[in-house]
Amino acid sequence: MAARDEILTRIRTILSRPDLPFPPAEAPPLTAGERMTVTHAEGARQQLAKRFGEELTQLYGSFEILASAVEVRLALVNRLTDWAAEEEAARKGPKPETYGQDRMVLSWAPDKLPIAGLSEVLTDMQWKLVAPQQLTTPEALDGVRFIRFGVTGVEAAFAATGSMLVVSGAGQNRAASLLPFRHIALIPFSRLCPTIEAWLATQRATGNLADLLRGRAGWNLITGPSKSADIEMNLTLGVHGPKFVHAILFDDGKPETTETEEYRNWRIEKFEQSETEE
Amino acid sequence: MTLSTIDLTLPYKTRVQDALSNKHLRVALERSTGRMAGQRAAAMAAIDEQTLRDQVRQMKEHVLRNLPDLLEQLERNVTANGGHVHWAKEGVDLQRILVDIARKANVQKVVKAKSMVTEEVHLNQALQNAGMTVVETDLGEYIIQLAGEPPSHIVAPVLHRRVEDISDIFQRELDMPPTLDPQVICSVARGILRKEFLSADMGVSGCNFAIAETGTCCIVTNEGNGRMSSTLPRVYVVVMGIEKLAPTIEDAFLQYQALCRSSTGQQCSVYLSMTSGPRQLGDTDGPEEFHLVLLDNGRVDMLAKGYGEALCCIRCGACLNVCPVYREIGGHAYGSTYSGPIGAVISPSIHLEVTDVNKLPYASTLCGACREACPVKIDLPRMLLELRRDVVEEHDAPLFDRAAMQGFSQMMQSRFRYETAGKLGSLGSNIFASMSGGNIKFMPGPLAAWTNSRDFPPLAKRSFRELWHERQRQRQSIGKEMKK
Ligand code: SF4
Numbered sequence: 128m129a130a131r132d133e134i135l136t137r138i139r140t141i142l143s144r145p146d147l148p149f150p151p152a153e154a155p156p157l158t159a160g161e162r163m164t165v166t167h168a169e170g171a172r173q174q175l176a177k178r179f180g181e182e183l184t185q186l187y188g189s190f191e192i193l194a195s196a197v198e199v200r201l202a203l204v205n206r207l208t209d210w211a212a213e214e215e216a217a218r219k220g221p222k223p224e225t226y227g228q229d230r231m232v233l234s235w236a237p238d239k240l241p242i243a244g245l246s247e248v249l250t251d252m253q254w255k256l257v258a259p260q261q262l263t264t265p266e267a268l269d270g271v272r273f274i275r276f277g278v279t280g281v282e283a284a285f286a287a288t289g290s291m292l293v294v295s296g297a298g299q300n301r302a303a304s305l306l307p308f309r310h311i312a313l314i315p316f317s318r319l320c321p322t323i324e325a326w327l328a329t330q331r332a333t334g335n336l337a338d339l340l341r342g343r344a345g346w347n348l349i350t351g352p353s354k355s356a357d358i359e360m361n362l363t364l365g366v367h368g369p370k371f372v373h374a375i376l377f378d379d380g381k382p383e384t385t386e387t388e389e390y391r392n393w394r395i396e397k398f399e400q401s402e403t404e405e
Numbered sequence: 406m407t408l409s410t411i412d413l414t415l416p417y418k419t420r421v422q423d424a425l426s427n428k429h430l431r432v433a434l435e436r437s438t439g440r441m442a443g444q445r446a447a448a449m450a451a452i453d454e455q456t457l458r459d460q461v462r463q464m465k466e467h468v469l470r471n472l473p474d475l476l477e478q479l480e481r482n483v484t485a486n487g488g489h490v491h492w493a494k495e496g497v498d499l500q501r502i503l504v505d506i507a508r509k510a511n512v513q514k515v516v517k518a519k520s521m522v523t524e525e526v527h528l529n530q531a532l533q534n535a536g537m538t539v540v541e542t543d544l545g546e547y548i549i550q551l552a553g554e555p556p557s558h559i560v561a562p563v564l565h566r567r568v569e570d571i572s573d574i575f576q577r578e579l580d581m582p583p584t585l586d587p588q589v590i591c592s593v594a595r596g597i598l599r600k601e602f603l604s605a606d607m608g609v610s611g612c613n614f615a616i617a618e619t620g621t622c623c624i625v626t627n628e629g630n631g632r633m634s635s636t637l638p639r640v641y642v643v644v645m646g647i648e649k650l651a652p653t654i655e656d657a658f659l660q661y662q663a664l665c666r667s668s669t670g671q672q673c674s675v676y677l678s679m680t681s682g683p684r685q686l687g688d689t690d691g692p693e694e695f696h697l698v699l700l701d702n703g704r705v706d707m708l709a710k711g712y713g714e715a716l717c718c719i720r721c722g723a724c725l726n727v728c729p730v731y732r733e734i735g736g737h738a739y740g741s742t743y744s745g746p747i748g749a750v751i752s753p754s755i756h757l758e759v760t761d762v763n764k765l766p767y768a769s770t771l772c773g774a775c776r777e778a779c780p781v782k783i784d785l786p787r788m789l790l791e792l793r794r795d796v797v798e799e800h801d802a803p804l805f806d807r808a809a810m811q812g813f814s815q816m817m818q819s820r821f822r823y824e825t826a827g828k829l830g831s832l833g834s835n836i837f838a839s840m841s842g843g844n845i846k847f848m849p850g851p852l853a854a855w856t857n858s859r860d861f862p863p864l865a866k867r868s869f870r871e872l873w874h875e876r877q878r879q880r881q882s883i884g885k886e887m888k889k
Contacts, residue, residue, distance in 0.1 A: 131480075131492040134647065134701050135473045141709045142470065149713035154470035157463055162655055163456050165662040166672050182672075262690040268603055268637075288673045297687035301636045305629060323662075327655050336654055341486055341619040341681040345636065345691050348677040353629040355591065356669065357545035357561060359433070359568050360440045363591040366544055367598065368629025368676065 159331070164324040168287035172316045175286040176376040179319065182289025183374055186351030187364055193377040196241070199313060200248045202375060207232065207254060207276060210309065210371075214275070228273040231255045233307055236298030241280045241315045241379065262302050277307035277369065284314045284374075287322045288350055291374070295345035304349060310369040312349075315379035323348075411737040413555065417761035421768075424738040430565055434735050437564045442726040444670025445778065452666070461663045462782050465717035468650050469708070475617040475650050476699065482620025486682030488695040495756060496526030499700050503528060503609070503642065504535045506696055510640045512537060512606040518624060518631040519543035520611025521559060521720060522644050522700055525742045525757060528609070540601045542630040544594055551578045557736030557744065560668045560722035565735045598630070608634030608692070612645035613664065613719070615697070616657045621681040622697060623657060625664060625674045632678050641680065641692035647699050648716040660719060667780040668721035707754040710795075712788055715750045717781040724775035724785060730768050739765060746775040746785040753792060763799075766792035 141147065168178050173192075180190035193199055211229070236258045237246045246256040257274065261267055279299070281291040291312050295301050304310045320326040330336040340346065353368030364370050411423045424430060449457075468475060480490045491506075493499035507515065515537055517523065529539045529550075541550040545563040549556060552574045556562030563571065568585055575581040581593050613625045622643040624631040635641050651657035665671045684691030707715055725731045725745030736744035741752040741759040749765040759765070766789045775785045 130494045130498060130701075134492060134494060134699075134705060135476065137705050138473050138708065141705065142472070147708075147713070148711045149708075150466045150469040152470075154463070154466040156467045156652060157460055157656060157659070159655065161460070162659060163453060163460060165452055165457060165659070165666075186675075259689060263639075263684075263693070265603070272599075272603060290673050295684070295688055295691055298689070300689035301632075302690055305632050305636060323658055324655070327658060331655070337619050340616075340621060340654055340679070341482065344486075344680065344682050344685050344688060346621075346679040346681075347632060348673065348679075349675065350671075350673040351675050353627070353675055355544045355628050357543070357548070357563055358571055358587040358590060359566075360437050360561075361568070361587040363544075363587045366591055366595060366628035366630070367542070367602075367633055 159328070162324075164322055166287040166322060168285075168321040170286075170321075172319060172378070175319050175321055176316065178286040179284060179289050179314075179376065180374065182287070183351060183372070184289075186289060187354070188289065188351045188372040188374065190374040190376060193375060196243075196315075196377060196379055199242050199375055199377050200245055203245065203278070203311065203313075204248055204252045204254065206311070206373065207249075208252065210276070225273040226269075228271070229275065231257050231271075231274045232276045232278055233271050233274045233300075233303045234258045234278040235280060235300065235303060239280060239296075239298040240278070241313050241318070242377075245278075258298065259300065262300055268302075271302065272306065274306070275308040277303035277305075277310045278313065279303045279310070280313050281318055282346075283326050284312075284319050284376075285321070285323050285326065286319060290323070290348050290350040292326075293347050293349060294343045296343050301345055301347070304347070305368055307369060308365070309371040309373065310349075310352075311373045311375065314374055314376045315381065316376065317379055317381040319376065411735075413737060413740045414760050415740075417738075417740065417764040417768075420738040420740055420760075421734050424734040429567055429570065430735050431733075433565050433567045433570075434732055436567070437561060438726045438732045441561070441669070441722070442778070445667055445723050445726065446670075448666040448670035448672070449780075457659075457663055457666075458780050458782050461660055461719070461780055462717065464651065464656050464659065465719075465781055468652060469648065469713055469716055471652075472647070472650070475652060476647060478617040479615055479620055479650060479697075480699075482618070483622075483682065483695075483697050484620075486620045486695075487685075488620070488682040488697055491696060491698045493698055493700045493702070496700075496702050499526045499644065499698055499702070500528060500531035502698055503644075504531060506640065506642060506694075507532065507535065507537060507607055510607065510694060512640060514538045514540070514601070514605045515607045515609055516540050516542050516601055516605040516630075516634050516638060517546070518608070518610035518626065518634040519546050519562065520609070520644060521556075521742060522611050522646055523609060524556060525755060526700070526702065528644070540598070540605070542598050542601065542634060543626075544591060544628060544630075547594055547598065548574060551575070555737070555742065558722060558725060559720050559743065559745075559747075565737065602630075602633040602637050605634075605638045607640040607642065608636075608638040609642045609644065610634050612643045612649055612697075614649050614651045614657055614660055615643075615645060616654055616679075617650055617652050619654065619681055621654075621657075621679050623661070623677060623679045625661065625677055627669070627671075627675040629676055632676050635678055635680050636691060639692060640694040640696070641683075642696040642698065643680070644698045644700060647701055647704055663780045664719050664721050667719075667723045667778075703755040703757075707751065710754060711791070712750065712754060714783055715747065715754075715785075715788060717783055718747050718751070719781060720747075721780055723778040723780065724783075727774040727778045729770055729772060729774070734768070739768060741765065746789070747783070750785055750788045750792065763796045766790075766796065 176192045183190050234256050249256045282294045284291040293304050352364050352372045353366050355363050355366040411420050483490050491502045532539050541547050548563045557565040610624050612622045615622045665674050683693055683695040724747050728746050731745045739748050741748050749768050752759055752765050753762050769789050771786045773786050
């Protein structure tokens, strides 16, 4: 720890110099009241859903807005079937080896998805929903690496930028939104917020933002399909992550809240101490 | 074999000459820098730009004023999240720490997401010397790794290469059939790199910012290689400069959006990956080991020497894209990991091996475009001037510069001397100019460096001061006329 103490002590000594040109002696933190919202959005849920879709489309993603959870199951199956046919038609040359994974969908655990019964509907249509318990060994990864479709829910989605926040946890693998060629995100209206800033403010007001973030190991804000401009600023899609991102937004009829019952219980259990202290 | 457009170890002057005479480089620079600068300007104009810049600035000033406390807070939180924190004073310390972590975890293959800090300390070489395979996974970084070159831009590492050059590299190194389609080149890389991700033991990335209040390390990427590196391998190591902190989550998202708009003109990058420690009980995937390495390597010196303002930099690259010098010579001519105006300011302090590092503050026209573009409002021209002064004071400058600087400062201290010098200069230069027909075509001694490439106009026959006085006199007399 010699290096640590040396570095910290040295910075403290330098900062105490009255003649130091920078940083200024008075350097107050930004307060919640003054911090700006960078990209704005407002309106009722339908409008927010439309705005989300427009933003995502500009980034080469796609979307659809559905009236109820019931419609989502059907829409998803139809999409999968269409995409599979599309890819088959576009394929040049022999079919690549997929080790029986071409009718599979890599997913979060069914109980972590915002609609019920998806697994059954998929099975009826000769698709298979795969939600691994564990993806940390080469063998486990081999079992999913040729799957072309990934399905997840979201923690929150932001209309102003067409972004979605996904989070790791039990039953919520990180791979489903990362490894497959296409990522399909299921977004109930109750998870849709106008802006990142609005969501942060709500979470902060309920007193749990910091605990929420560090309570899960991996968070990702995803805005559109993977892309690169490294070759002469030419846009190329699907460099490492999914080449297609499709959002299905739907009215789940629930009141607008970003914290689910289940999540709240989990949080209270995990941070019981800080709750009781309050 | 090294294919670098410019040999970084050559003297500064030769590097610049090589860059200026490289036609392909000029084409590549022209195709990219203008576009990046335009995208930034449009993305900033769409929002309340001034407020955003002021607020990010205020946040960074607060970070630097409270740096030790915030670093301690970050360390506490990362540790509480189950991660390990290491401190490195110099590049060699960082190399040693990384090799130790890798050896202990029995690592064979390392995948890297783009990181300037690890470039700065030549981490790849160290890991390779320790017997490990290191694969750069950012598309641009992968291309230059194949070509054996260093990056030439903070954000777009292969900006110095045309698509034709990149295709050549892939054909030679990977046996790719000839194509000029970026999408095809990209899918070749995707296939190869996917295999590397799935078989790697350790992922290494930089850190765009770390959140002190939660111990969360954040990386901003578009391709997804950052997510792969932080998700798939058993061990994930984040390397960050000690200044890259955001106190709160809200601060982090503010800086994030300023960075995206300023670097690539995006509202949000495709991915913002936030990691708070190793995978938790019940998690399906994610690394089982998480390390954060904090690097000084001259950053504290920067603060001590009065260049602390440069530590506000969020590495967006905007100042490179607008700099008339960078746009002409590209990144490699600077000879440093960090190029452009910000590179010229920090390279002399950061512990890097750069040939002629003291010449870098002169790689600027002081036009001020960088200051106008900077999302943190860093006064780069002022610091470049101060660095030039330091160079002169350190007697490191050529004898002529020193004499000239001394003469200049003496002259400026007395009005009489200033005016006399001006008159003499005017007289002398006009005689000189009239001998060579209008402009001065050659000058003696080191001044020849100027006249070798362009003419030097003679000093005005009458000084601005003289003209001003005369104008005032005329005005007064006109005023008197009017009153009559
Ligand atoms: S100095 Fe400013 S403009 Fe240049 S890279 Fe840093 S933050 Fe961006």
